[in-house]
Amino acid sequence: MFSYRNINVKYKAVVIGGSAGSFQPVTKILSSIPKDFPLPIFLCLHRLKHVRNGFVEALSIKSTKEVQEPFDKESIKRGSVYLAPANYHMSIELGNSISLSTEGMVNNSRPSIDITLDSAAYAYRDKLVGILLSGANKDGALGMKKIKDRGGLTIVQSPEESTINTMPTSALEATEIDMTLTTEEIVKYLIELDKLLKIKHENI
Amino acid sequence: MYDIEIADLRKLIELVKEKYDYDFKNYAMSSFKRRIKRIVELYKFDSVDALVERLTHNPTFFDEFVSEVTVNVTEMFRDPNFWTILRDEIIPNILSNHNKLSIWHAGCSSGEEVFSMQILLEEMGVRDKSHTIATDIDSAIINRAKEATVSKKNIELNSSNYERYQGKYTLDKYFTEDKEKYNFNKQLLSNVSFRKHDLVKGQVFSKFDLILCRNVMIYFNQTLQNDVLYLLHESLFKYGFLCIGSKESLIWCDIANKFIVINNEEKIYKKVKE
Ligand SMILES: C[S@@+](CC[C@H](N)C(=O)[O-])C[C@H]1O[C@@H](n2cnc3c(N)ncnc32)[C@H](O)[C@@H]1O
Numbered sequence: 001m002f003s004y005r006n007i008n009v010k011y012k013a014v015v016i017g018g019s020a021g022s023f024q025p026v027t028k029i030l031s032s033i034p035k036d037f038p039l040p041i042f043l044c045l046h047r048l049k050h051v052r053n054g055f056v057e058a059l060s061i062k063s064t065k066e067v068q069e070p071f072d073k074e075s076i077k078r079g080s081v082y083l084a085p086a087n088y089h090m091s092i093e094l095g096n097s098i099s100l101s102t103e104g105m106v107n108n109s110r111p112s113i114d115i116t117l118d119s120a121a122y123a124y125r126d127k128l129v130g131i132l133l134s135g136a137n138k139d140g141a142l143g144m145k146k147i148k149d150r151g152g153l154t155i156v157q158s159p160e161e162s163t164i165n166t167m168p169t170s171a172l173e174a175t176e177i178d179m180t181l182t183t184e185e186i187v188k189y190l191i192e193l194d195k196l197l198k199i200k201h202e203n204i
Numbered sequence: 205m206y207d208i209e210i211a212d213l214r215k216l217i218e219l220v221k222e223k224y225d226y227d228f229k230n231y232a233m234s235s236f237k238r239r240i241k242r243i244v245e246l247y248k249f250d251s252v253d254a255l256v257e258r259l260t261h262n263p264t265f266f267d268e269f270v271s272e273v274t275v276n277v278t279e280m281f282r283d284p285n286f287w288t289i290l291r292d293e294i295i296p297n298i299l300s301n302h303n304k305l306s307i308w309h310a311g312c313s314s315g316e317e318v319f320s321m322q323i324l325l326e327e328m329g330v331r332d333k334s335h336t337i338a339t340d341i342d343s344a345i346i347n348r349a350k351e352a353t354v355s356k357k358n359i360e361l362n363s364s365n366y367e368r369y370q371g372k373y374t375l376d377k378y379f380t381e382d383k384e385k386y387n388f389n390k391q392l393l394s395n396v397s398f399r400k401h402d403l404v405k406g407q408v409f410s411k412f413d414l415i416l417c418r419n420v421m422i423y424f425n426q427t428l429q430n431d432v433l434y435l436l437h438e439s440l441f442k443y444g445f446l447c448i449g450s451k452e453s454l455i456w457c458d459i460a461n462k463f464i465v466i467n468n469e470e471k472i473y474k475k476v477k478e
Binding site for chain 1: 450
């Protein structure tokens with residue numbers, strides 16, 4: 001359930017995972033957040049291995065922000081949106097950069113959501129918001145547990161709304177999820193978070 | 205599952221450096237940590253300390269350790285369009301200047317990239333003008349590359365890459381079927397030598413017209429990427445070509461300005477300054 005208590009100025013990054021059925025909620029989120037939303041957003045979405053082009057453009061068209069596929073060791077910029085490239089795992093390094101890797105598949109997936117979430121949880125600790133959307137396998141469940149264990153905030157798309165609910169349901173089984181929300185509520189959460197972060201910024 | 209902390213990794217890295225003279229200090233931390241975690245699980249160690257203990261007292265375990273800590277995932281004709289550009293632009297360019305071709309595969313893993321290159325050269329009819337050295341830090345994987353086998357589960361992917369590359373035939377022309385694997389036609393390796401070489405130690409051993417170092421430096425941090433680029437630069441003839449993975453970048457390295465970009469999509473660079 002939506003709770004204003006979870007809106008907190010401490011957050012430094014947002015990470016979003018999704019698979020089958022997640023394109024719609026992701027584009028809804030990206031088209032609704034303010035253009036100057038200040039936190040970096042990491043997207044790890046299951047995608048076709050051999051289709052290198054097209055996906056980032058499809059997401060960008062609907063987004064208020066440009067979506068980019070990072071290069072290995074690219075430094076993380078405020079307010080940028082990063083999409084895990086096809087056929088690479090994407091990790092967050094300590095020291096504010098992104099690493100890519102061709103390690104074997106995890107949960108049959110490369111990019112694997114668990115890998116992105118786990119590394120982000122390690123780098124951002126309790127300053128991370130993790131969001132897991134619709135999907136047909138359990139990738140991301142362990143990663144959400146890592147975020148929770150390190151004190152970050154965990155949000156899943158409500159299984160009722162999800163086109164395929166295996167992914168959110170697995171996360172709900174793996175750990176105590178802070179909020180189970182519809183796409184609309186996720187958007188509301190990010191907009192409220194944005195407002196608070198901007199107030200904080202103005203007061204400095 | 206317990207989490208590995210940086211302090212555990214430091215201890216391990218120090219021991220390996222001291223006892224075996226391999227330095228993993230500047231490997232990218234996120235993937236290195238996952239590899240260590242995997243080793244701990246695979247060998248059922250209680251902790252990283254137990255792994256350190258094993259490495260302290262059991263040197264024969266070290267090769268296995270190197271093998272497990274490195275990521276060997278590879279494909280034939282990975283990024284087909286890259287290979288098309290090599291065939292249609294880069295290699296003709298080199299051969300038009302002098303009628304021979306020296307190639308280094310740095311971080312060749314189990315050899316798929318090398319097999320791809322030899323097929324490419326054979327189909328261009330220029331294989332006899334080429335000389336290739338393929339190196340890796342991992343002795344076990346070098347031995348696999350020398351055996352020249354490809355596992356059956358990868359053949360579909362390799363074949364579809366080869367198709368996208370628009371090779372002349374079908375990939376089975378170059379393989380014979382065995383039980384769980386396919387054997388690569390070893391005659392095509394007559395101009396190739398495989399060796400162990402550690403990019404971290406940074407030894408220059410020859411000069412080349414073309415270096416492929418793809419998806420190797422992604423396992424290094426920026427400091428080490430920067431150092432390795434000096435080595436690759438020194439190992440290239442002037443106007444030689446360097447190819448890195450499609451998601452890697454040189455731009456933040458000190459000597460990036462000694463190269464120009466030939467193809468940005470496929471990350472092909474040309475050395476233009478000594
Ligand atoms: C992911 S594979 C890349 C294989 C191939 N180049 C490709 O793109 O498909 C990375 C390889 O780099 C090797 N490697 C890692 N560290 C190295 C080092 N310090 N020196 C030489 N090779 C290294 C690993 O053993 C592994 O085989």
